[in-house]
Structures are given as structure tokens and as C-alpha cells.
Amino acid sequence: MDMVLDPQEESALKQIETELADWGNERSRLIPILQMIQERMDFLPPRAIEVVAQHLGISASEVFGVATFYNQFRFTPPGKNPVKVCLGTACHVRGADIILENFERKLEIKEGETTTDREFSIDRVACVGCCALAPVALIGEIVHGKMAPSKVEGLIMRCQIEKEMAERASRKKETGE
Amino acid sequence: MMISLTIDDRQIQVAGGTSLLKACLDSGIYIPHICFMEESDRSPASCRLCWVEIEGHSWPVTACTVTIDHPIAVKTDTPAVRHLQRSALQLLLSVHRVECKKCPANRQCVLQNIARFLEVGLKPGRLQRRLKEPDVDGSHPYLDHYPNRCVLCGKCIRVCRNHDNRTALTFAGRGFHTVIRSFGRFDSDTVACDSCRACVEICPVGALVIREA
Known part of the structure; x- marks a missing residue:
């Protein structure tokens, strides 16, 4: 359950802790506070839930229960390449569930989760707005239309190769070759 | 103040302010129920089992949410009541892993008792069985x-x-x-x-x- 936060997230959380006093400590402030944290950190790490519970004087379980009710809140950080699989009506009819499951199998995570190296995360979305291209998946901001189970591996591979190429380029720059 | 109730064919006297479900249970009239807790002041009425019909009401109501403040006539065994109770129990059983032999509640389980009372089988029947993953959650420390x-x-x-x-x-x-x-x-x-x-x-x-x- 313990999650390692990167230094940037650590400092963001510390900053949030110092500001919580300005948000008031009535129970009714719970959701606005969670929204603020989610907006700044892109997710609610376990430590943030404990911090909010302590601030409001309620149990961490209760904060967790409220947060899990809403789709708006996520408990794992989005990956560097967030995969969003559309399960809207048109995509559903064209077999979006198979696309989703193929991403889940290839990345070995479930929907709503993030790979341990934080490279990929998978989410389902309702409609992307280009039903003519169904089934649709997004990786980051890029829309991939007319998806097929066989295209999944290629897309993942592409992200990995792009990452390696970027790393090589930055190494080259450093060494001045 | 004592208020007199007619429940099925019986007359009982109960103190005002009690819930109808408690009044019935205390007088030995059984109404299936799960979520009701005597000590708690507001019942969530979430199990949807304690249906009764009250004279003057056009549809059945949950007995745990009725507070007695005037004399009423109640029926606990009408076709509508039993229909609602059986449906509610079947819905509960449709998301239940029926493995009574392996379960610590076997023989003292409220589901078994109510199923026997309502003559409902433990198999899902016409409903689809939907189970959750994982089967055991170990998130709590103890x-x-x-x-x-x-x-x-x-x-x-x-x-x-x-x-x-x-x-x-x-x-x-x-x-x-x-x-x-x-x-x-x-x-x-x-x-x-x-x-x-x-x-x-x-x-x-x-x-x-x-x-x-």
C-alpha cells in the first residue's frame, strides 16, 4: 500500500499540508479539499488521505470511503503515457472491451492502475467524440482510431522506442558528441 | 403513552415512538430483517426486507422506518409483502457466494434463516450471479x-x-x-x-x- 512519491510530489504534499489550515476544518470541506489535492497532484496518495483525515478530525477510512465514491478521484498517479480506452456506445459495439482487456494484459495492470515504472496507466472513458473512428483509444493526447487488438502491442512498443530515442538524444547532448 | 396496534389478527400495546419493526419483534411477530439495529436511532432501511402493509397506505412500507405515533392496522403476510421480500432476498443471494459449509456463519446465518422462512432457494434462480474480485480483502490490519x-x-x-x-x-x-x-x-x-x-x-x-x- 505504501507508495513512493517522487521529490516533486513530496514537496507538493508538504506545501498542501501547510495550506490546509486556510481551508477550514468542518466536515463539509472534505470534498473541496480532496479536489484541490487531486488538481495539484493529479491523484490522491495514501499520505494525503491521512493528512486530510487528521486535519478534519475524522478517520482515514472515512475519507477514503468518500473519495472512492466519486470517479473524479484517482488513487494511483497517471502514467507518463496515460492510455484511455473509449467505452462509449459506438466503441462498445465495435468491441472496445477487447481493446481494453488487451491493454490490461500487455501492461499487466488493471483499468485505473499505473505500471510500477509509472510509464503507463489505463483508464476507461465514456466518449471521445469521434465515433466514426470507433473503436478509439487515446495515448496521451493522441487519438488512435479504428483500433484492433493487434495494434495494442505496436502502440506500447512505439512509446517505449520513443522514450529510448529521447534518452539517447539527451545522452548525446550531454557528452557533446 | 401506550398505543394499540392491530398486527395481522392480534392486538398489541406499544409505547409511542417505537419503530414498527421493533414493536412486532418484541411481541413475537417475526418480520425478516437484516440491517435493523435496536440501539441505532435511524435505520438505513438498506436490506429492503422488512416490508409490511399498513391499512390506508396504497403500497407496502419498510417496518423499520415507521415510527408509531397513532393506532394503525398492519398486515405482515400479504402477497405483495412476500413478493417484495422474496425479490429482495434473491437479489442479496445473487451477489453471494453460497458455500455454506466453508462459512463460519453456517447454521446461524441470517440469510439461511430468512431463505427458510420465505421458502426461497439459495441458488440464484432467474437472476445472474455476480461475484466480486478478490474473494478476500485483507486491507484491515487485523x-x-x-x-x-x-x-x-x-x-x-x-x-x-x-x-x-x-x-x-x-x-x-x-x-x-x-x-x-x-x-x-x-x-x-x-x-x-x-x-x-x-x-x-x-x-x-x-x-x-x-x-x-
């Missing part, structure tokens, strides 16, 4: 929770809240995915769980058990 036994009556949460209005258990998620969970850390809220067994004792279906060390 307890194991079996979501496929749980009927989500919420008694464990309410009894936990009774201690000092802070609860180590919560409903997490929503809809079919709702489960009883704990945030799962050793903190000031779960430290007492080592010696307190209130939630395990109140669970009507054996969904919460103490983890064997």
Missing part, C-alpha cells in the same frame, strides 16, 4: 473481509462508529462494486481493533473474520 459473503447492511460500520464516532470501516466504491473496507494502516483508528470485536460479532453473515496470525 480482519479479513469476504465481500462475496457481505450483504452491505452496514452494521459493522455503525457499531464501529458507536465507539467514538470515528470508524475504521467504510463503504468504498459505488454500485455493484461497493465493498466494506478499511483504509488499512496501523493508526489511531485501527489500534483498538486488536481487542475490539464489535464488527465481527455483529456481522450477520460471517463476512468479517479475525485473521489467523
Whole structure:
């Protein structure tokens, strides 16, 4: 359950802790506070839930229960390449569930989760707005239309190769070759 | 002030302000129920089992949410009441893993008793069976929770809240995915769980058990 936060997230959380006093400590402030944290950190790490519970004087379980009710809140950080699989009506009819499951199998995570190296995360979305291209998946901001189970591996591979190429380029720059 | 009620063909006297369900149970009139707790002042009426018909009402109501403040005539065994109760029980059983032999609540399980009373089979029948994954949730430091036994009556949460209005258990998620969970850390809220067994004792279906060390 313990999650390692990167230094940037650590400092963001510390900053949030110092500001919580300005948000008031009535129970009714719970959701606005969670929204603020989610907006700044892109997710609610376990430590943030404990911090909010302590601030409001309620149990961490209760904060967790409220947060899990809403789709708006996520408990794992989005990956560097967030995969969003559309399960809207048109995509559903064209077999979006198979696309989703193929991403889940290839990345070995479930929907709503993030790979341990934080490279990929998978989410389902309702409609992307280009039903003519169904089934649709997004990786980051890029829309991939007319998806097929066989295209999944290629897309993942592409992200990995792009990452390696970027790393090589930055190494080259450093060494001045 | 005592108020007289007609329940089926019996006349009973009850103190004003009691809930109809409690009045019936105290007079030995059985109405199926799961989520009702005598000590708690507001019943969530979430199990949808304690249906009765009250004269003058055009549809059945849940007995646990009726507070007696004037004389009424109640019927507990009408076709409409039994139909609603059987449907509610079948819905509960459709998300229940029926493995009574392996379950610690076997023979004292409220589901078994109500099924016998209503003459409903434990098999899902016309309903699809929907089970949750994983079968055991070990998020709590001392307890194991079996979501496929749980009927989500919420008694464990309410009894936990009774201690000092802070609860180590919560409903997490929503809809079919709702489960009883704990945030799962050793903190000031779960430290007492080592010696307190209130939630395990109140669970009507054996969904919460103490983890064997």
C-alpha cells in the first residue's frame, strides 16, 4: 500500500499540508479539499488521505470511503503515457472491451492502475467524440482510431522506442558528441 | 403513552415512538430483517426486507422506518409483502457466494434463516450471479473481509462508529462494486481493533473474520 512519491510530489504534499489550515476544518470541506489535492497532484496518495483525515478530525477510512465514491478521484498517479480506452456506445459495439482487456494484459495492470515504472496507466472513458473512428483509444493526447487488438502491442512498443530515442538524444547532448 | 396496534389478527400495546419493526419483534411477530439495529436511532432501511402493509397506505412500507405515533392496522403476510421480500432476498443471494459449509456463519446465518422462512432457494434462480474480485480483502490490519459473503447492511460500520464516532470501516466504491473496507494502516483508528470485536460479532453473515496470525 505504501507508495513512493517522487521529490516533486513530496514537496507538493508538504506545501498542501501547510495550506490546509486556510481551508477550514468542518466536515463539509472534505470534498473541496480532496479536489484541490487531486488538481495539484493529479491523484490522491495514501499520505494525503491521512493528512486530510487528521486535519478534519475524522478517520482515514472515512475519507477514503468518500473519495472512492466519486470517479473524479484517482488513487494511483497517471502514467507518463496515460492510455484511455473509449467505452462509449459506438466503441462498445465495435468491441472496445477487447481493446481494453488487451491493454490490461500487455501492461499487466488493471483499468485505473499505473505500471510500477509509472510509464503507463489505463483508464476507461465514456466518449471521445469521434465515433466514426470507433473503436478509439487515446495515448496521451493522441487519438488512435479504428483500433484492433493487434495494434495494442505496436502502440506500447512505439512509446517505449520513443522514450529510448529521447534518452539517447539527451545522452548525446550531454557528452557533446 | 401506550398505543394499540392491530398486527395481522392480534392486538398489541406499544409505547409511542417505537419503530414498527421493533414493536412486532418484541411481541413475537417475526418480520425478516437484516440491517435493523435496536440501539441505532435511524435505520438505513438498506436490506429492503422488512416490508409490511399498513391499512390506508396504497403500497407496502419498510417496518423499520415507521415510527408509531397513532393506532394503525398492519398486515405482515400479504402477497405483495412476500413478493417484495422474496425479490429482495434473491437479489442479496445473487451477489453471494453460497458455500455454506466453508462459512463460519453456517447454521446461524441470517440469510439461511430468512431463505427458510420465505421458502426461497439459495441458488440464484432467474437472476445472474455476480461475484466480486478478490474473494478476500485483507486491507484491515487485523480482519479479513469476504465481500462475496457481505450483504452491505452496514452494521459493522455503525457499531464501529458507536465507539467514538470515528470508524475504521467504510463503504468504498459505488454500485455493484461497493465493498466494506478499511483504509488499512496501523493508526489511531485501527489500534483498538486488536481487542475490539464489535464488527465481527455483529456481522450477520460471517463476512468479517479475525485473521489467523
